[in-house]
Amino acid sequence: MNGLTYAFSEALGLLTGFDHRVAEIVLLSLQVSGLAVCLGTLVGLPLGACLGVGRFPGRQLWVVFLNGCMGLPSVVVGVLVYLVLSRSGPLGDLGLLYSPSAMVIAQTLLVVPLMAAIARQTVEDAWREYEEELTAMRFRWFDSVRVLLHDCRYSLMVAVLAGLGRAMSEVGAVMIVGGNIDHATRTMTTAIALETSKGDLPLAVALGLVLLAVILLLNGLAYGLRLWAMRRYA
Amino acid sequence: MVAPVAAPMFPLRIHDLRWHAGGRAVLDGFSLELDGEGITILLGPNGAGKSVFLRSVCGLLQPDAGHLDWGGGPRPAFGVTMVFQQPKMFRDSVQANVELALRPLGVAAAERRARAQAVLERVGLAHRAGDSARGLSGGERQRLALARAWITRPRLLLLDEPTASLDPSSVDAIERIVREIRTEGTRILMTTHNLGQAMRLADDVVFIDAGRVCEHAPVQRFFARPASAAARLYIQGELPWRMAF
Numbered sequence: 001m002n003g004l005t006y007a008f009s010e011a012l013g014l015l016t017g018f019d020h021r022v023a024e025i026v027l028l029s030l031q032v033s034g035l036a037v038c039l040g041t042l043v044g045l046p047l048g049a050c051l052g053v054g055r056f057p058g059r060q061l062w063v064v065f066l067n068g069c070m071g072l073p074s075v076v077v078g079v080l081v082y083l084v085l086s087r088s089g090p091l092g093d094l095g096l097l098y099s100p101s102a103m104v105i106a107q108t109l110l111v112v113p114l115m116a117a118i119a120r121q122t123v124e125d126a127w128r129e130y131e132e133e134l135t136a137m138r139f140r141w142f143d144s145v146r147v148l149l150h151d152c153r154y155s156l157m158v159a160v161l162a163g164l165g166r167a168m169s170e171v172g173a174v175m176i177v178g179g180n181i182d183h184a185t186r187t188m189t190t191a192i193a194l195e196t197s198k199g200d201l202p203l204a205v206a207l208g209l210v211l212l213a214v215i216l217l218l219n220g221l222a223y224g225l226r227l228w229a230m231r232r233y234a
Numbered sequence: 235m236v237a238p239v240a241a242p243m244f245p246l247r248i249h250d251l252r253w254h255a256g257g258r259a260v261l262d263g264f265s266l267e268l269d270g271e272g273i274t275i276l277l278g279p280n281g282a283g284k285s286v287f288l289r290s291v292c293g294l295l296q297p298d299a300g301h302l303d304w305g306g307g308p309r310p311a312f313g314v315t316m317v318f319q320q321p322k323m324f325r326d327s328v329q330a331n332v333e334l335a336l337r338p339l340g341v342a343a344a345e346r347r348a349r350a351q352a353v354l355e356r357v358g359l360a361h362r363a364g365d366s367a368r369g370l371s372g373g374e375r376q377r378l379a380l381a382r383a384w385i386t387r388p389r390l391l392l393l394d395e396p397t398a399s400l401d402p403s404s405v406d407a408i409e410r411i412v413r414e415i416r417t418e419g420t421r422i423l424m425t426t427h428n429l430g431q432a433m434r435l436a437d438d439v440v441f442i443d444a445g446r447v448c449e450h451a452p453v454q455r456f457f458a459r460p461a462s463a464a465a466r467l468y469i470q471g472e473l474p475w476r477m478a479f
Contacts, residue, residue: 129322136292136316137386138338147334151324233325233366 003201010202011209021203026210029187032100032174033167036107040163044112045156048119049145053127063120069113074106078176081106085177098179103187106173111163118159123148154229157222165215242305243313243389244270244421246291251300253286253445260286261297262445270389272437273412273422275453277429277468283445284425285319288392291423292316312339313389319398321379323367328359328378331367335382349385357381357411373404380411384420391415393424397431409435429469433457441465 014022051062083089085097085105096102126148134144149156171189178185180194188207195204251264260283268274276284289295291302293309294316304310315335324331332350341349354360357377362370367378376396383391393412397405405428412435416422426432432439432453439456441449441464448462460466 130324132289132294132316132318133322135294136318137335137382138312138315140338143338147324147337151326154325229325233368 007201007205011206014202014206015209019206022206022210024183025186025188025191025207026214028100028185029168029189029211030214032103032187033107033164035104036111036167037160037164039104039108040111040115040167041160043108044115044163045119045149045159046145047112048116048121048159049123049149050142051116052120052123053141053145053148055141066113066117066120070117072110072113073172074110074170075172075176077106077109078173081109081173081177097177098181098185100178100185102177103174103185106177107167107170110170110173111167114166115159115163118162119149119152119156122152122155122159126152154226154233157226161219161222164218168211168215242307243310244268244305246305246390247303248291249300249303251287251290251297251302253283253290253295253297255286259445261290261300264300264442264446266440266447266450268421268423270421271419273416273424273435274438274440275432275436276423276425276440276442277427277432277465278442278448279468280427282442284442285394287442288316288394288423288425291390292392310389312386314392315383315386315388315390316392316394317376317379317383317396319395321375321382323370323375323378326367327364328367328370329354329363331378332381332385335386339386350381353381353385356414357384358407371404373400373407376400376404376408377411380408380415384411384415387418388420390421390423393422395425395427397426397428405431429457441468443468 048066051059051066081102082097084091085094085102086092087097096105123145127144130144130148130151134147139147169189171193174180174185174187175190175193178187178190180186180190186194188211192204192207192211195201195207246268248264248266248268251261252259253261260281262283264283264287276287278284286295290297292314302309324334326334329347329350332353333346336346336349351360351363354363357380359374359377359381362374367375370378380396396412397408400408409431412422412424424435436453438450438452440447441456441460441462443462443464449456449460449465451461456465457469460469
């Protein structure tokens with residue numbers, strides 16, 4: 001049996017046997033990334049929509065800045081959050097470093113620009129379509145933002161999925177601020193990196209398969225919902 | 235339905251509006267005075283400035299020069315609304331699309347629902363209240379757009395070719411709704427290229443050419459004895475505005 005076949009057969013054994021290590025890591029990953037995406041949705045989508053509808057001095061600069069932040073290296077965000085949360089940092093007293101909370105903060109900072117940039121483009125396109133109708137109805141710009149966020153709700157799922165994909169596949173930031181501590185801050189990606197370096201390929205492959213399955217499942221659900229919405233709302 | 239709340243809006247005096255686009259004067263000294271009753275039809279060839287004029291009255295575009303005097307005061311915050319030639323429907327139900335128009339007025343949810351049901355009944359769309367607004371036909375969309383405007387009880391309703399590209403039965407339905415809205419005291423300013431429709435609906439006609447008012451007359455007099463040569467040619471179907479390709 002070659003290494004690849006061995007790794008996959010052992011990985012399937014871990015998954016079908018509901019290995020508690022795998023379950024613990026998967027659960028923590030879902031909690032951290034799920035919470036980060038929820039916070040990212042609450043902040044990023046309204047922020048992007050406001051930039052899409054609002055007309056104020058410096059708006060173009062903000063759009064360029066936001067688009068630039070889409071490619072923010074996760075290790076840079078990790079270092080920044082580390083500096084802020086470390087004992088000598090401004091929020092050091094909170095004692096959040098090497099905790100799941102620190103990982104949520106780092107991932108939220110990573111997903112907000114991405115989600116906001118996608119939301120900005122989506123809502124700006126919708127604003128071009130509806131501007132006259134909404135203005136004739138005497139909607140103020142902030143109320144227009146609310147209407148457009150609702151109107152674009154199915155298109156904005158792309159932003160949420162992109163945020164989820166970024167959060168779940170990210171290694172650098174959570175490694176720095178979480179520390180990859182066993183039974184405490186070990187996520188799927190950090191565990192895969194660690195186990196691969198240790199040569200424990202079955203666990204790495206098992207976690208990789210779960211990661212892939214979760215992302216495919218969520219994308220499938222979102223796609224189905226979008227198809228339903230397209231039929232329902234033409 | 236309750237009549238619109240009285241507000242100092244009429245007479246609406248439009249003074250010397252000017253608006254340029256692409257180096258061309260779309261509105262070129264447009265002046266008009268409107269009292270607070272009836273249906274005024276704006277006639278004129280394509281590019282005469284009818285839609286741009288409606289948009290400036292609605293506040294959707296700022297003219298380069300000139301001003302509007304709303305009964306001696308500034309533009310009222312509410313009471314003026316517009317229905318477009320191709321109205322946009324939001325991705326929601328017919329009912330939700332109508333209710334949406336009441337949100338800027340701060341109307342409570344229960345009242346929004348009741349008023350939406352009542353107005354949908356009057357435009358013949360009550361049976362489609364739960365359907366997607368984007369699934370409606372062209373005629374139904376236009377009726378929905380009228381319902382969305384009507385529910386706000388406007389003092390002035392601006393209609394930009396609301397029956398363009400509609401079949402005769404849809405045109406008839408739209409005209410019936412427009413008359414009903416007028417009966418409830420809403421002042422209507424409407425553009426059309428349909429001369430028969432102008433004769434059926436209008437109290438008075440404003441003929442526009444090259445961004446200015448050529449003639450403003452009661453409907454019978456306008457069609458019987460048009461004062462301007464341009465209006466006479468337009469009514470006779472002559473084509474002095476033929477485009478060069």
